[in-house]
Amino acid sequence: MVLLVLDLLGVAVFALAGALAAIRARLDVFGVVVLGIITALGGGVIRDVLLGITPPTTLRQWQYLAVASVVSAAACVPRATVPARSRLRKAILVADAFGLALFVTTGTAAALAVGAPPVAACLVGVISGIGGGVTRDVLLREIPLVLHRDIYALPAVAGAVLVTSGNALGWPSTPVLVAAAALIASVRLLAIWREWDAPRPRRR
Amino acid sequence: MVLLVLDLLGVAVFALAGALAAIRARLDVFGVVVLGIITALGGGVIRDVLLGITPPTTLRQWQYLAVASVVSAAACVPRATVPARSRLRKAILVADAFGLALFVTTGTAAALAVGAPPVAACLVGVISGIGGGVTRDVLLREIPLVLHRDIYALPAVAGAVLVTSGNALGWPSTPVLVAAAALIASVRLLAIWREWDAPRPRRR
Amino acid sequence: MVLLVLDLLGVAVFALAGALAAIRARLDVFGVVVLGIITALGGGVIRDVLLGITPPTTLRQWQYLAVASVVSAAACVPRATVPARSRLRKAILVADAFGLALFVTTGTAAALAVGAPPVAACLVGVISGIGGGVTRDVLLREIPLVLHRDIYALPAVAGAVLVTSGNALGWPSTPVLVAAAALIASVRLLAIWREWDAPRPRRR
Numbered sequence: 001m002v003l004l005v006l007d008l009l010g011v012a013v014f015a016l017a018g019a020l021a022a023i024r025a026r027l028d029v030f031g032v033v034v035l036g037i038i039t040a041l042g043g044g045v046i047r048d049v050l051l052g053i054t055p056p057t058t059l060r061q062w063q064y065l066a067v068a069s070v071v072s073a074a075a076c077v078p079r080a081t082v083p084a085r086s087r088l089r090k091a092i093l094v095a096d097a098f099g100l101a102l103f104v105t106t107g108t109a110a111a112l113a114v115g116a117p118p119v120a121a122c123l124v125g126v127i128s129g130i131g132g133g134v135t136r137d138v139l140l141r142e143i144p145l146v147l148h149r150d151i152y153a154l155p156a157v158a159g160a161v162l163v164t165s166g167n168a169l170g171w172p173s174t175p176v177l178v179a180a181a182a183l184i185a186s187v188r189l190l191a192i193w194r195e196w197d198a199p200r201p202r203r204r
Numbered sequence: 205m206v207l208l209v210l211d212l213l214g215v216a217v218f219a220l221a222g223a224l225a226a227i228r229a230r231l232d233v234f235g236v237v238v239l240g241i242i243t244a245l246g247g248g249v250i251r252d253v254l255l256g257i258t259p260p261t262t263l264r265q266w267q268y269l270a271v272a273s274v275v276s277a278a279a280c281v282p283r284a285t286v287p288a289r290s291r292l293r294k295a296i297l298v299a300d301a302f303g304l305a306l307f308v309t310t311g312t313a314a315a316l317a318v319g320a321p322p323v324a325a326c327l328v329g330v331i332s333g334i335g336g337g338v339t340r341d342v343l344l345r346e347i348p349l350v351l352h353r354d355i356y357a358l359p360a361v362a363g364a365v366l367v368t369s370g371n372a373l374g375w376p377s378t379p380v381l382v383a384a385a386a387l388i389a390s391v392r393l394l395a396i397w398r399e400w401d402a403p404r405p406r407r408r
Numbered sequence: 409m410v411l412l413v414l415d416l417l418g419v420a421v422f423a424l425a426g427a428l429a430a431i432r433a434r435l436d437v438f439g440v441v442v443l444g445i446i447t448a449l450g451g452g453v454i455r456d457v458l459l460g461i462t463p464p465t466t467l468r469q470w471q472y473l474a475v476a477s478v479v480s481a482a483a484c485v486p487r488a489t490v491p492a493r494s495r496l497r498k499a500i501l502v503a504d505a506f507g508l509a510l511f512v513t514t515g516t517a518a519a520l521a522v523g524a525p526p527v528a529a530c531l532v533g534v535i536s537g538i539g540g541g542v543t544r545d546v547l548l549r550e551i552p553l554v555l556h557r558d559i560y561a562l563p564a565v566a567g568a569v570l571v572t573s574g575n576a577l578g579w580p581s582t583p584v585l586v587a588a589a590a591l592i593a594s595v596r597l598l599a600i601w602r603e604w605d606a607p608r609p610r611r612r
Binding site: 049050051052111116117119120123124127134138141142143144146147148150151152153154 | 430433435436438439441442443453457460462463464467468469470473546547548549
C-alpha cells in the first residue's frame, strides 16, 4: 500500500518533469502528453522487465496511466502551470529530483520483495530511478541528466543501499523507505540549489 | 495465421521505413540494412519482452529476419526504389503509417492471447507499434515521430481500444484486426496528407 | 567458467570504451564512471532480458559491477590513461572492437545454453554485442558505430554463426569461443586500421 502510494507520487512528478521538458522543447500538446506518460511509466516498466514481472504492473494497473495522463495534460494548461522559460529549467530539475527519489526507493523495495539479492536490488532500484529521466532526455535529444549532472547517481546509490541495509537488518520498512526518499531528494535539491560541480577528468 | 501474416507485413513496411530513413541520413549500405532490420524487429522484440515471451518470437522465427533483411537490402537498389530527396520524406511517413497500424493491431491481439487485462493489452499494443519507429529515430538522432507528429499516438490508441473491445464483446477476430489496422492507417495517412497540426501549449 | 572470464573481459574493455567516450564528450568524473558502467553492463542486461533470465546475471553478480566501476574510475586518472584527443578516438574504437568480439561470443553461447534455437542464439549474441555500444553512443547523442562503421555488424554475425555451428557440430566449446572472438576482433581491427568503407546507396 505504502509502495503503491509512493510509486504513484513518483509517476506524478515524473509525468510533470517529462511534460515540462516537452513544453520546453516546443512539442505540441500530443507530444507533451506522450512524453509525460513515457517519462512517468518508463522507470516502472524497466524495473518490472528486469524483475521478470510481465506484463509490467505499471501497464496492468490503470491508476498509473490515469495519473500520468492527467498530470501531463494538466501541464499543458498555459496560465496555471507553465512558468516562464527561465524558471522552466529549474522546475524540470526539481520534479526530476522527487521522481528519482521515489523511484529508486520503490524500485529497490520491489526488487527485494521478489527475492533479488542485495547488489541486484540496489542496481534495479537505481536503474528504475534513472530510467524514466534517461528515456525523456534521449527522446528530446539531450544528454541525460545522470551523465552531466554531478551528484545524481551518487545519492541514488546511497538511497538504494539504505533501503537494502534496512531490509537486511530487519528495520520497519515504511520509515526506511521515507528516509531513503528524503535523503535522495534533499541531496539532489541541495546540488541543484548550490550548483555543485564534480571535477572533470583532465586531458593532456 | 492471420496474426503471422499481418505481423510479417508490418515487418516489411517497417524495414522499408527504416532503410529509407537510413538512406536519407546518408548511411552506407550496411548501416541501411542494419537500421532496416532494427526498425522492423524492434517493436516485436519489445512486445515479447513486455509479455514475458523469451526469447522473443521475432528473434526465434527465421521468417521475421528474412523479410526484414530482404526488404532492407532491396531498398538499397538505387534506381528501382530510391526516390528523390523530396519524395523520400513522404515515403518514410507512409511506410511508417502502415507499420504502426499493423503492429498496434497484432501487438494488442498478442497481449490478449496471453491473457493480459484490457488496459495492459492496449498499452502493449501501442508500445509495440511506436517502438520500432522510436528506436529508428533515436538511432538517427531525430526527435521521434510520435512526439512531434500530431495525430500519431491518438489513432494508435483508438485501434488498440477497438481490438480490445472486439475481443471483450466476442466479435470474430480477423475482421476486427483488419478494421483496426485500416482505421489507424487511414487516420495517419489523412493526417500526413492534410498536414494536420495539434495545438502547441502556449508559454507566457 | 570460461564464459565468466570472457564475459568479465568484455565488461572491462566496454567500460574502458564507455569511459573514454565520456571523457571525449567532456563529461565530469561521475558522468564518466556512470557511462562506463552503463556501456559495460548494458549488453549483458539486454541479453538476459531477451533470454528471460531475471534479475539479469550482470546485475546479480557483484563481479560485473566491480570490474565496470574500477575500470571506469581508472580511466579518469589523467596522466596514466587519458591519451591526447587525436588518439582518444582510436582507443575507443579498439576497446569497442574487443568488447564486441567478447560479447557476441558469450551472448551466443549463453543463448544456446538456455536452449535457444540457432537463429535466435545468433541474434541474441549480436544484439548483446552491439547493445552496449549503441547505448553508449545514443546517450552521448552520436549515431551508433554499428550504423556508420562499415564492417561492424558483418563480423559480429560471422562470429555468432561460428559459435552456433560449432555447437551444432559438437565441437569443443572453449576453442570455438576463442576462435570466434578472435575472428570478430581481427576483422574489426583490420577495418579500423585500413579504414574500409562500405558502398553508400546512390540517390537520383
